[in-house]
Amino acid sequence: MKELVIISGKGGTGKTSITACFATLAQNKVMVDCDVDAADLHLILKPAIEKTTEFYSGKSAEIQSELCVKCGRCIQVCRFEAVSDDFVIDPIKCEGCGTCFFQCPVGAIKFEKVKSGDWFESNTRFGKLIHAKLGIAEENSGKLVSEIRNHARIVAHKNKNDLIIVDGSPGIGCPVIASISGANLVVIVTEPTLSGIHDAKRVLELTQHFKIQACLCINKFDLNLEICGQMEEFCKEKGVELVGKVPYDKVFTEAMIKEQSIVEYQPEGEVSAKIKEMWNKIISKLEGEKNEICNTNK
Numbered sequence: 001m002k003e004l005v006i007i008s009g010k011g012g013t014g015k016t017s018i019t020a021c022f023a024t025l026a027q028n029k030v031m032v033d034c035d036v037d038a039a040d041l042h043l044i045l046k047p048a049i050e051k052t053t054e055f056y057s058g059k060s061a062e063i064q065s066e067l068c069v070k071c072g073r074c075i076q077v078c079r080f081e082a083v084s085d086d087f088v089i090d091p092i093k094c095e096g097c098g099t100c101f102f103q104c105p106v107g108a109i110k111f112e113k114v115k116s117g118d119w120f121e122s123n124t125r126f127g128k129l130i131h132a133k134l135g136i137a138e139e140n141s142g143k144l145v146s147e148i149r150n151h152a153r154i155v156a157h158k159n160k161n162d163l164i165i166v167d168g169s170p171g172i173g174c175p176v177i178a179s180i181s182g183a184n185l186v187v188i189v190t191e192p193t194l195s196g197i198h199d200a201k202r203v204l205e206l207t208q209h210f211k212i213q214a215c216l217c218i219n220k221f222d223l224n225l226e227i228c229g230q231m232e233e234f235c236k237e238k239g240v241e242l243v244g245k246v247p248y249d250k251v252f253t254e255a256m257i258k259e260q261s262i263v264e265y266q267p268e269g270e271v272s273a274k275i276k277e278m279w280n281k282i283i284s285k286l287e288g289e290k291n292e293i294c295n296t297n298k
Contacts, residue, residue: 007168009199020261029163033131047122067108074100142174192224244278
């Protein structure tokens with residue numbers, strides 16, 4: 001079983017559209033949307049939810065007024081000024097550190113886990129999709145990413161799937177680290193802009209730090225051929241394979257409106273041909289890694 005993760009250094013590069021195309025082309029796979037802060041793969045795949053699991057992460061304090069003796073100890077020890085003068089804890093300011101809970105002399109403070117979101121196991125026309133919805137302004141998205149990736153592995157093992165396709169989070173933060181850890185191959189989707197090349201470099205440094213094989217796809221490459229050329233030179237210098245250059249085309253938007261991947265919407269078009277070519281290269285890299293592992297174990 002292999003894990004393929006598609007990430008980007010910034011939002012808006014077309015990462016999810018590319019992922020949806022891979023989901024269309026791949027066989028015997030499970031899909032995971034790890035962009036839990038702003039999940040949107042489901043908009044194309046139209047999942048039918050089979051199972052919902054509540055996600056609890058972190059704790060929040062609450063003063064029980066009937067037990068409180070108004071000694072003021074909680075106000076003194078709270079470094080985040082979350083406790084008001086009338087002994088009510090502001091849930092927005094509360095960081096869930098638990099100091100007030102442990103310091104309260106009469107045990108008047110509840111300190112319990114809070115629901116931060118939900119994650120789902122769903123069926124789509126392309127197979128199983130594991131996805132999630134993090135609550136507004138909730139934290140610990142990296143923990144939620146790890147949880148749904150682990151469940152995807154369980155599902156893949158149970159159903160004897162060969163591949164897990166992960167739509168990762170943008171950026172280089174905790175959710176991205178949780179998205180790529182343990183992956184066999186990472187595809188970095190970028191665009192020919194100054195911010196695109198800057199963020200692609202940062203993401204590549206992240207994959208190199210964790211010793212994960214990575215390759216690059218330049219989406220909308222023809223919008224700025226000069227910067228596209230800089231990206232190609234950068235790939236040569238760093239020894240990173242450029243697996244695809246996808247041209248800009250309004251058909252991407254048309255396909256999204258129809259809730260389809262571009263490979264479904266226009267299977268014989270130029271863009272679909274480029275994506276299919278890129279997919280064949282990615283499959284070859286995954287199979288090459290498999291052969292390398294087998295040779296090592298002999």
